[in-house]
Amino acid sequence: DSGVTQTPKHLITATGQRVTLRCSPRSGDLSVYWYQQSLDQGLQFLIQYYNGEERAKGNILERFSAQQFPDLHSELNLSSLELGDSALYFCASSPLPTFYEQYFGPGTRLTVT
Amino acid sequence: ELKVEQNPLFLSMQEGKNYTIYCNYSTTSDRLYWYRQDPGKSLESLFVLLSNGAVKQEGRLMASLDTKARLSTLHITAAVHDLSATYFCAVPHSFSGNTGKLIFGQGTTLQVKP
Numbered sequence: 754d755s756g757v758t759q760t761p762k763h764l765i766t767a768t769g770q771r772v773t774l775r776c777s778p779r780s781g782d783l784s785v786y787w788y789q790q791s792l793d794q795g796l797q798f799l800i801q802y803y804n805g806e807e808r809a810k811g812n813i814l815e816r817f818s819a820q821q822f823p824d825l826h827s828e829l830n831l832s833s834l835e836l837g838d839s840a841l842y843f844c845a846s847s848p849l850p851t852f853y854e855q856y857f858g859p860g861t862r863l864t865v866t
Numbered sequence: 867e868l869k870v871e872q873n874p875l876f877l878s879m880q881e882g883k884n885y886t887i888y889c890n891y892s893t894t895s896d897r898l899y900w901y902r903q904d905p906g907k908s909l910e911s912l913f914v915l916l917s918n919g920a921v922k923q924e925g926r927l928m929a930s931l932d933t934k935a936r937l938s939t940l941h942i943t944a945a946v947h948d949l950s951a952t953y954f955c956a957v958p959h960s961f962s963g964n965t966g967k968l969i970f971g972q973g974t975t976l977q978v979k980p
Contacts, residue, residue, distance in 0.1 A: 754868050756928065784966060796970040809965035843908065851958070854899055857909040857941065 756780065758860035759844050765864045771832040776863045778825055778846030785827040786855055787819055788849075791840040802827055803850040814822065834865045868893045869909035870957050872971035879945050880979055887940040887974045899956045899968065900929050900937045909954065913940075945978045952976070 756779035766772055778785050787799040798811035800823035813819075816834075821827045831838060841862050844854035869892040879885050889898065897916050901909040913922045915931035915938060922929050926949065928941045938955055952973045959967040 755910075786968075787967060795972050798959075798967050798969070801965055803966060809967045810957075811967060845909075847966055853966070854914045855966065855968065856910050856911065857901075859908045 755856040755858065757844060757846050757856055759842075759858040759861050760821040761861060762859065763862050763864075765866060766834060767866055768834055768836060770865075772832050772834065772863065773848070774829040774831070774842055774844075774863075776827045776829070776844030776846075776858060777850070778844075780826070781855055782845045782846035782848050783825065784850045784853075785821055785825070787829050788843045788845065788857075789828070789840045790828075790843060790860075794840075796843075801850070808850050823836065831863070836865050839863055839865045868942075868957065868959050868969045870955060870969050870971040872953075872955060872974050874974060875972055876926045876975050876977075877918065878977045879942075880977065881946055882944050883943065885942050887942075887953055887976075889938040889940070889971055891936050891938075891955075891957045891969075894933070894936070896933055897958060898931050900938070900940055900956045901956065903952045903973070907950075940974075942976070945976075947978050947980055950976055950978045 758777045784803045786801045799813040801809040807820045819829045843860045844858045847853040900912040913929040918933040920931045926943045931938045952975045954973045955971045956968040
């Protein structure tokens with residue numbers, strides 16, 4: 754158990770819908786990362802937040818957005834969902850924004866039907 | 867663009883045998899991470915390699931880093947079934963500046979047969 758929690762574990766929704774994935778980092782970690790894992794794209798970095806501010810952006814679609822709240826938990830919002838958005842979404846955290854290993858949560862499996 | 871490539875992508879081996887997984891990356895980096903993922907599970911940190919020539923060992927796994935060759939290896943000694951998993955290497959995206967953006971390899975799925 755890494756100490757990173759994610760909810761929900763599974764999510765099944767229809768195309769066109771909007772969902773919110775939630776992540777709580779390890780106690781004391783200020784930086785949160787979101788990754789998407791799919792069979793065709795592999796593990797892809799989406800976005801990083803550090804102490805409430807966006808720190809880095811990766812291959813995140815415009816339909817996706819994220820934020821980190823004052824209590825340091827983070828939410829990833831996915832809208833206008835498409836079949837291709839079906840994937841495992843991981844949140845990770847680290848104490849500082851760079852040079853530390855990242856600890857991954859259990860993931861949220863999103864299925865878009 | 868930073869690319870991280872692993873080979874092989876799939877490895878089937880007998881228990882008791884030795885093998886090496888290779889991770890090549892396309893730009894300079896002084897650190898590299900190895901993770902393990904069991905099917906349907908999260909990523910577990912295995913090794914953090916922080917400098918050229920770094921070598922770390924844990925049980926039957928040993929990882930090394932050659933920053934000049936832009937190469938890391940994960941060596942498996944006397945494989946056992948419990949090592950069956952997918953192994954990822956990851957490199958910090960240095961062009962991002964002061965961020966923790968990681969670029970992952972494709973993963974190597976290891977299957978150890980009894």
